[in-house]
């Protein structure tokens with residue numbers, strides 16, 4: 001089923017205890033699209049880059065089936081740039097720099113072929129831009145998922161609250177859920193966030209997994225325990241890409257199917273962190289994804305009849 005994704009396509013400089021990668025390819029929409037490309041081939045990207053963005057990377061996205069008709073390339077301007085440094089635990093990081101560049105005055109225009117998509121993934125970027133994408137859809141999509149972060153809560157909370165009223169699923173991390181709701185307990189936070197609009201909520205907890213809420217219903221997926229986490233950048237976006245990709249593939253928005261989508265998202269994220277940037281997501285095989293999902297099942301399955 002058709003999927004429209006909006007988000008940043010960017011350069012990142014990443015420092016982890018294992019080393020530093022300078023100006024590598026990143027961006028929420030890049031990770032989302034790549035992860036989703038393992039599930040559906042009707043992928044349509046909305047974003048903006050400067051003329052500094054490598055042609056080879058765009059060609060690679062196209063090769064993976066990502067339609068780039070909605071990607072604007074702005075001559076003489078620079079792409080979005082983000083720099084982050086991870087702490088030793090690899091679970092927390094500091095943002096050193098966020099340069100909006102082309103994103104500052106981006107006005108997304110959805111190609112006609114995008115406007116009837118069944119699924120919309122609003123990746124992390126300005127809430128106003130996320131709203132503009134929703135408004136250009138001809139019909140109400142079957143499911144709208146929104147991902148955001150503390151950066152936008154700090155500088156654009158009123159616009160974020162407006163767009164939250166229009167979406168079905170919100171994906172954020174635990175700290176952001178607390179910031180958005182003002183509640184420390186994640187169960188209370190989920191209740192408060194449901195009232196803001198999203199019927200479903202996914203709270204990402206990094207190496208501690210993810211929680212899915214729909215009203216009183218709850219589901220927990222662990223993260224795959226890994227011997228080495230090389231670079232957690234993009235794990236949240238990759239989760240979102242696997243999640244929405246699986247839902248678009250199965251065309252089923254029930255809570256039961258979302259549970260599986262959370263596992264597929266977690267499996268994709270567990271690959272993402274194994275190498276710097278998007279490298280691991282570039283050379284995945286379907287059999288590896290299947291095997292990782294099986295490993296998740298084994299990790300949590302037990303006999304409750306005794």
Ligand code: AMP
Nearest residue numbers: 010026027082124151233234235236237
């Ligand atoms: P994640 O690790 O899943 O939170 O995603 C990291 C990616 O998000 C990086 O590749 C960055 O380019 C991108 N990013 C960082 N800050 C922002 C921001 N404020 N808005 C949009 N994308 C961002």
